[in-house]
Amino acid sequence: MGRKDVENYLFNQLTMVMRKKIAAANWKMNLNWNEAKELITQVLDQNPTIPSLHQVIIAVPFPYLDMASHLIAEHPGFAIAAQNCYHKSSGAYTGEVSATMLASMGIRYCLVGHSERREYQQETPAQLSDKLQLCFSQAITPVFCCGEPLTIRESGDPCDYVRNQLSESLLSLTPEQIAQLIIAYEPIWAIGTGKTASAAQAQEMHLAIRNYLTSTYGSVIADAIPILYGGSVKGNNADAIFTNPDIDGGLVGGASLNAVEFSAIIKALPQ
Numbered sequence: 001m002g003r004k005d006v007e008n009y010l011f012n013q014l015t016m017v018m019r020k021k022i023a024a025a026n027w028k029m030n031l032n033w034n035e036a037k038e039l040i041t042q043v044l045d046q047n048p049t050i051p052s053l054h055q056v057i058i059a060v061p062f063p064y065l066d067m068a069s070h071l072i073a074e075h076p077g078f079a080i081a082a083q084n085c086y087h088k089s090s091g092a093y094t095g096e097v098s099a100t101m102l103a104s105m106g107i108r109y110c111l112v113g114h115s116e117r118r119e120y121q122q123e124t125p126a127q128l129s130d131k132l133q134l135c136f137s138q139a140i141t142p143v144f145c146c147g148e149p150l151t152i153r154e155s156g157d158p159c160d161y162v163r164n165q166l167s168e169s170l171l172s173l174t175p176e177q178i179a180q181l182i183i184a185y186e187p188i189w190a191i192g193t194g195k196t197a198s199a200a201q202a203q204e205m206h207l208a209i210r211n212y213l214t215s216t217y218g219s220v221i222a223d224a225i226p227i228l229y230g231g232s233v234k235g236n237n238a239d240a241i242f243t244n245p246d247i248d249g250g251l252v253g254g255a256s257l258n259a260v261e262f263s264a265i266i267k268a269l270p271q
């Protein structure tokens, strides 16, 4: 082994060790102000300490970002995320919220490309690519969502579909930016349906994503990127999903609206 190889090896080991395990909540468009406050308070009460290799991220609606950030401020291991940002940096875009605004409030995470936004807001790969750039320009870590519809799962090549989603939107990112990314694989047919991908199906896709990242950016970067599974994750199935080697946690919708359920998911993160 030459010196460079040894350095690469050590860096690789370090990043392998450091890859965070993440329980991320996506509240979507749910809860009123008081319910939101109460839910965060309950989750904090039920999880007074979070192991240092774990991270809990709660993606709340825009109006709750500030309140939620204050509630978690003294709780290491917790962070608040936005569910979206606009694909332009500022200007006459009534009703939109920029990455710059989020950063100015201290927000450090933002979902990008959730399938519901791709479907209902017709978000395009080019727009998602711009959002990623804007997040990185503001030191916001994007949680980039991908995942195939049922038709592709039943009669297409789901891994190829997801690889395309990644290459279309990640193309303009530098390797340094890619290394900061979080990816969430959410098969659309499993979202809110109670149908979870089997642990084997999820691991197969996560491995395909990791292999794509390895072949495109190298193993050091690929090994550093947390890849989360989303789609009907519950307290009683999180364990089976999270024990897979390429699954680094979950992005949770429905079950994150209940403190007991979400806490069980947090506690299922591998130690």
Ligand code: 13P
Pocket (backbone or CB within 6 Å): 026, 114, 186, 190, 191, 192, 193, 194, 230, 231, 232, 233, 251, 252, 253, 254, 255
């Ligand atoms: P469910 O957990 O409700 O299936 O939602 C998953 C999701 O879309 C998280 O972003």
